[in-house]
Amino acid sequence: MPAHPTRLVRGSRTGRPIMALLDLLGRRWTLRVLWELRDGPLVFRALQANGGGISPTILNRRLAELREAGIVSLRPGDGYALTPSGRTLLEALAPLNAWARAWGRSR
Numbered sequence: 036m037p038a039h040p041t042r043l044v045r046g047s048r049t050g051r052p053i054m055a056l057l058d059l060l061g062r063r064w065t066l067r068v069l070w071e072l073r074d075g076p077l078v079f080r081a082l083q084a085n086g087g088g089i090s091p092t093i094l095n096r097r098l099a100e101l102r103e104a105g106i107v108s109l110r111p112g113d114g115y116a117l118t119p120s121g122r123t124l125l126e127a128l129a130p131l132n133a134w135a136r137a138w139g140r141s142r
Contacts, residue, residue, distance in 0.1 A: 059104060064089045068097050069117070072107065073125060078114035 060066060064086065071077060071085045083094055098115055101107035106121040117125065 059100060062097065062100070064093055064097050065101070068094070068101065069106070069121065069125060072115060072117050072121070076110055076113040076116035082115060 067086055067089065068082065071082055077085070079091075079094070079098075082098075083089060083091060086094060089097075098107060098109075101121070102109065105118055106124060107115050108118050110116050
C-alpha cells in the first residue's frame with residue numbers, strides 16, 4: 036500500500052505523517068533511490084545500474100510510491116528527479132546522516 040500522511044501504516048495506529056514517512060523511507064531500496072537522485076535526474080536504466088542490485092519490479096514499485104508521495108517526479112526526456120519536496124526531504128535527512136557517520140566512527 037502506498038504511503039500517505041493520512042493512512043495508518045505498519046507499526047502505528049495513529050496515522051501521523053511522521054509514521055507514514057518513516058514507513059516509506061524504511062522500505063527496501065527507497066533511501067537508495069533518493070540517494071541516487073541527489074545529483075539530478077536519472078533514467079530508469081541508470082537508476083537500476085546504480086542501484087546496487089535492485090530488481091526492475093521493486094524499482095518500479097519504489098518509484099511509483101515516491102511519485103505518489105510527491106517526492107519524485109518523472110520528467111519526459113530526463114528521467115526521474117527529486118521534486119522540491121524531495122530535495123527538502125534530503126536536506127532534512129542531512130543531520131541524521133551526519134549523526135550516523137559520527138556514530139559509526141565511535142564504534
